Amino acid sequence: MAQIKSLQTGIKFKDTPIGKIPVDWEVLPLSQMAEINMGQSPSSQVCHDYEAGLPFYQGNADFGLKYPTTRRWCKKPLKIALKGDILISVRAPVGEINIAPHECCIGRGLSAIRATEIDDKYLYQIMLFHRKALEKVSQGSTFKAINRKDLSDFLMFAPPLPEQKKIAEILTTVDDAIEETDGIIEKTKELKKGLMQQLLTRGIGHKKFKKTEIGEIPDAWEVVSLSSFAHKNKNSFVNGPFGSDLLSKEFTSKGIPVIYVRDIKPNRYERVSTTYVLEEKANQLCFCNVNYGDVIIAKVGDPPCDAAPYLIKERAIITQDVIRITPASDVDTWFLSNLINSHWGRNAVKEIVIAGTRSRVSLTEFKQIKLPKPLVTEQRKIARVLTEIDAEMKHQETYKENLETLKKSLMQILLTGKVRVKLK
Secondary structure, three states: OHHHHOEEOOOOEEOOOOOOEEOOOEEEEHHHOEEEEEOOOOOHHHEEOOOOOEEEEOOHHHOOOOOOOOOEEEOOOOOEEOOOOEEEEOEOOOOOEEEOOOOEEEOOOEEEEEEOOOOHHHHHHHHHHHHHHHHHHHHHOOOOEOOHHHHHHOEEEEOOHHHHHHHHHHHHHHHHHHHHHHHHHHHHHHHHHHHHHHHHHHOOOOOOEEEEOOEEEEOOOEEEEHHHHEOOOOOOEEEOOOHHHOOHHHOEOOOEEEEOHHHEEOOEEOOOOOOEEOHHHHHHOHHHEEOOOEEEEEOEOOOOOOEEEEOOOOOEEEOOOEEEEOEOOOOOHHHHHHHHHOHHHHHHHHOOOEOOOOOEOOHHHHHOOEEEEOOHHHHHHHHHHHHHHHHHHHHHHHHHHHHHHHHHHHHHHHOOOOOEEOOO
8 A cells, every 4th residue: 555655735726517626637528538338238039048159248237346247148249348348337226337357248238438548447446436426417317327428428537647547556456455355255254154064064073973854963962943042031032022012202312222133144243223212111121132142133134034142241122023042051152143044044944934025934933943952062162163263254344344445535535636646
């Protein structure tokens, strides 16, 4: 990130139709900076799901973080984008951006933009920066879309070419770091998936195995219902209150936190909700309070039954679509959460899912799913290995979030000329 140090302030600005810019910058329509190639969909008879012809991208549905994903191919393309062209979604949602990783066929949901009088890497960054403005252009019609004229007339900031290259270099460096971190996160996820499969099937140090109703497991393990992992207390395995037990009018801006499905990720509780109830109400509904060491599960979702350990000392209360398990004394919280999220848990949940607008499970059937149960000493060893991987993944995700925040800040100051780069 050494380039970030080469910045300068104290700039004179001028007014333009799209905002203030440095006096030596220009505002130009896209047609003066790039070649615009509107997509056109070929006949369905020449498109297929097997690899023959050119990769075919129809629209935003094919887009990834930076490059599209190939799902279909076309033998007789009508419109072709070249490797490195900027692909822009011209139909709802308008303004999403990708880069063509190779020569490809583009359908009517896309346009290919090829830099001519502007640095290609700068064009990619400035189009990312202006994509919300492109979306606004589309809002005048019933069906959100933009046409060739909309793109041709679209105004963007154009610094001198050497400055374009320097700005693009800085922003691309951050993009590369984000992409590299993404790769590490994906590899870590694959590592954990493989380790979970190994540890929750073979255990640690076992020589003898037995066949059971759920598959082969170590001889020393049991197969029990999920309810057997819960404390013997009658309220140790419950879902949240229904109907008039917890009304929205009783929600407050402070007090005891209310946990929703959206707060639960696999093996991670991340509160995004801002709803609370008064302590008096939480006491009335104490049977569905959550305390340190409990496991919380999303009863609905795609798939349902994501589980997370609750390791916060402040108590909370769950809503009706959340299940809370208070583990028994011979059950490790982290192990139980990982087990519910494992292949054992996912496969068992598939058998009891109730289809609908949102897939869900009933509490009664969820309690009865069968899972393997090692001794608590082995549970803790398994949990320790998996939580170390979770901690590394969280570290990388936090680093990525910081990079994304940095990128947004740099785009805001560099692509508007508020801070200028120093050129050698």
